[in-house]
Amino acid sequence: MIELEQRLFNSPGYYIRAASKRFEAEGAAGLRHRVFVEEQGIFPTHDRDDIDLIATHLVALSTYAHEADQVVGTVRIHEEAPRLWWGSRLAVDSDFRAVGRLGAELIRLAVRTANARGCERFLAHVQMQNVTLFRRLRWRPLEEVTIHGTPHMKMEADLGHYPPCADPVTGWYHRPRTREPRT
Template sequence: MIIEKPGAFVTPEFLIRQATLPWEIGGAASLRHRTFVTEQGIFPTHDRDEVDKIALPLVAISTMASEADEVVGTVRIHETDPQVWWGSRLAVAPGYRRVGRLGAELIRLAVGTAHARGCKLFLAYVQMQNVPLFEKLHWTGMGTRDLHGHPHMKMRADLAAYPPIEDPARGWMALTKQRAA
């Protein structure tokens, strides 16, 4: 008899919302560090900058028995000029990248939150490997630029595709399924 080892358990439910609790904010910062410093080597020691002082951190949180468990995705948004918003530092933990929709849900929360706050233009510099995802989500490329030694595409969201989200701290439950390996 052959017994197959089951794959790692990944919850099918995630909370998508603005980080408001200290553990959520710390979890977002830790995930960003693991992604942009440790894994990708984009930053030598940390990815923190002046934007963090004004940005709204948004998170995807895994659940266990319907209770919040850990931050497994994050993005931050901020307003640079009246009605001009930027998204940055989108990250999903490696073990959750094969889970459908987490990045897309965070993007939806980011643009929808800014839209509710009067955004008329939402922009992001997107790593080249992520451009196809953003294009599927109604974003348009505006040219490439090297940031921190890596090529990025400046992209603009089509705000008509993103209804305003008035209460990002409330967020929503995203039901996802794991894609086949």
């Protein structure tokens, strides 16, 4: 029993939800800067644009004693035209990419939120290294494009695979599967 308790204590969970607090919005902006400016060099100084003003920003929050601790993942969604939604700026902190499924959970919340808001088509420009992940999540490739000098695949979500999420601010709590220690 003690071994099980130790394993559960060592495997924190993550809140996957819409940003609703100032620290969440600031954490998402900071994470995007680290990933898209500092790490990948896609943007020279910042990645902010006019879409940020109209987008719904979603976050993955690490927890400490089941309380939100820090933003470790983010994505934004917006409605470009009636019933046409886009997801963009998916980022997971480099220290948390090995956690598993944080990016997938953010994608799930993005499409489910748009689906609840009347989405009939959900698109994203996906960096080429992430196409396999999106395909596993029931997205289909449409065409290769170059955005900000970086190759991307324009992809479309299979909306039937994503039931609506009417309350993205509540979102859900994600606990990654624990791996048994090697002996």
